[in-house]
Amino acid sequence: MAENIVSIHEDHNTTIWLAFKEGSWEAYTQLYNQNFKLLNNYGYKFTKDVNLIEDAVHDLFIKLWTNRTNLSTPASVKNYLYKALRNIIFRKMQSQSRFTEIEDDCPFSFEVSFDHVVIANEEERALQNQIKSVIATLPHRQQEIIFLRFYEDFSYVEIADIMEINVNSAYKLLYKALNSMENILKVSKLVIILALFSEIRVNVRV
Amino acid sequence: MDVNKYSSYTFKEFLEDDDFITWVLNPTDEQNIFWNNFSERFPDKKEDISRASSVILTYRKQDTFFNEDRITDVWKRIEVKVGPAAKQAKVFRLPQFLRVAAAILLIALAAIIYKYNQPKNFQTAFGEIKTIVMPDGTIVLLNGNSTLTYEHGWGKNSREVWLKGEGFFNVTHLNQDPAHIKKSERFVVHCNDLNIEVLGTTFNVKNRHDKVNVGLVTGKIRLTTNLVKKILSPGDYAEYAAKNISLKSKLTHPEKLMSWSKRQFIFSNVKLGDILRTLEDSYGYQIKYTNPSSRDLEIEGEISVTGVKELLETISTSLHVNVYQNDHQITIN
Known part of the structure; x- marks a missing residue:
């Protein structure tokens, strides 16, 4: 069943995670390369400030490496990364909003855009x-x-x-x-x- | 999965159902068979299933922002901070502002030390005349296209300068007791391997084209090389070339040697080539002769003019040659 596919994928992620926790730079690199695109895509839902997203991804991975020995092994690595990125982005946007006034309900903009999607019919x-x-x-x-x-x-x-x-x-x-x-x-x-x-x-x- | 469970499902309930979504997103053969059978049995659910799955699939086709172009750059930033190379350097770290301050301080210190030990250098461009007052009060007039160099801490132990090009020296006399001359009281001009040693005099030195000309106005000069030695007295005009010092005819008006410092040109019985050579050396003109022999034309008597333009006019009228000046090029016809 499909759950197997998901869990196999997660197993792989978890294997990388364990190696990364042991201090493997290769595993850490892989973790970054496998998740960079997804995390950017996710971050883009909160803000269109590309620099802020990049900084958030950067901070997330710096944090991961410096705290690697204290990290637990999450059930889902993707889940863990999304949650962490979301928090970092929120914090960054909050500190930014201290300087620039933003609209009350701004932080999320999960509106859908199909501008670049080629459609069939x-x-x-x-x-x-x-x-x-x-x-x-x-x-x-x-x-x-x-x-x-x-x-x-x-x-x-x-x-x-x-x-x-x-x-x-x-x-x-x-x-x-x-x-x-x-x-x-x-x-x-x-x-x-x-x-x-x-x-x-x-x-x-x- | 229970077929009957879904028989009463609505469009919305399908969208809430984990198994349904799992099938839409990652269909397996097993699931395909199940949902195929289901829609055979409950054809009225076919549209809801179709609609629900197309909503999910269409929704998922939205624009993406993968930022792939930046994957390497962001990684480099990470590597710099925590990469294997960064780890070793992390032994001792000052706060950011202290590190910056330390760096600035180091650079400034290095610059000062460098400057301090760096010989002082005065240079003139073509046609430029500089007046340099040395720490001991000695005045040096530097002609165009010339360099005067001296070491730092000048005057404490000795007064030595190095000259390339042409300069007029008015050296301050420091010696009190002629019987005991201290090293620091001696002023030395180095031109290639010729040393011009003085105590307090005025003289002109020209060091161009592997030739050094020294003309003494007042006082006394000692010329030395590794091999030879010569003492000059006022009006003497010496030439050092090919390791040999030779005395030229005595100057009746040696002070005219510094006429260049007022942009004056004073020549007597000089060949055209020599006159124009000074324009090349000090002013940077390029001289062209359509007839090379015109270099040897000699102007009889004395020329005393101010400025390049006047000099060229004088040459033209007294030698009956055509002089064309085009910017920095002078053509003698």
Whole structure:
């Protein structure tokens, strides 16, 4: 089952993690190379300040190396890295906002952009527009949980850990988000019959 | 997985279901079979399943920001901080501002020491005349395209300078007792391997083209090399070339030797080539002769003019040659 795939991937990450904790520079390099792109992509959801994201990734890895002997071995390395990056970015944005006034609810911007996505057909374009507009109406935390669930494929437990809420709240939060989305997305005027069982492929895998 | 469980599922409930999402994101054969069977049995759920999965898949096709271009640069920054090379250097670390301060201090100190030990150097460009007052009050007029060098701590033990090009010296007399001359009372001008030793005199030295000319205005001069020695008295004009010192005819007006310092040109019975040579040496002009023999044309009598322009006019009229000046090029026709 798919869980096996995920766990195999995690096993690999965990092996690297253990080697890194032992002080292996190669493992540390690998950890960086394997996660750099994902972390930047994730960071970009909070801010469009590219320098801030880079600094955050930089700080995260400096912290990892200097504290490596005191680190535990997380169930999911990706989960751990996301959570840590999220905290660093929040802290940086907070200290930045002391100097420049930012809007109240600014910190998250998990709005969806499809500007650079090449799309195959009209139905998909219509769906894109629907998704984009409905996500934009959601509170930021709901936007974030949608991203973590459907884009990053995190489990409720992992999401709860990253967002620093309990698992029940994570369920509720996603439920609320889906509730708001349901009416707009449920019924399509053009009935899309995707060739479900042949065409579904893993996409956006880094 | 329970087929019946899903029979009453709504669009939204599919989106909440872990197994459903897992299938959409990482479909396996086993799951495909399950969901295939399910939609066969519950065809009315087909649209919800289709819709829910296309929402997820479309959502996941959003723009990405992987920042791949920067992966190396950011890594370099990390390496500098905690990389294997950085680790060794981390033995002793001052706070950032102290490190910067220490670095600045070191550089400043090095610069001062360097400057302190560096010989002092005065240089003139073509056509430039400089007046240098030495620590002992000696005045040196430096003609164009010339260099005067002396070591740091000058005057304490000896007064020595090195000259390239042309200079006029008015040396301060320090000696009180002619019977006992201290080393520091002696003023020495080094020109290549010729030493010009004086106590307190005025004289002109020209060190160009492997030839040194020394003309004495007042006082006494001793010329020495490894091999020879010569004493000059006022009006004497000596030439040192090919390791040999020779005395030229005595100057009736030796003070005219420093006429160049007022941009005056004073020549008597001199060949055109020699006159123009000074323009090359001190002013940086390039002289071209359409007829090489015109170098040997001699101006009879004395020329005394001020400025290059006037000199060229005088040459032109007295020698009946055409002189063209184009910027720094002078052509004699």
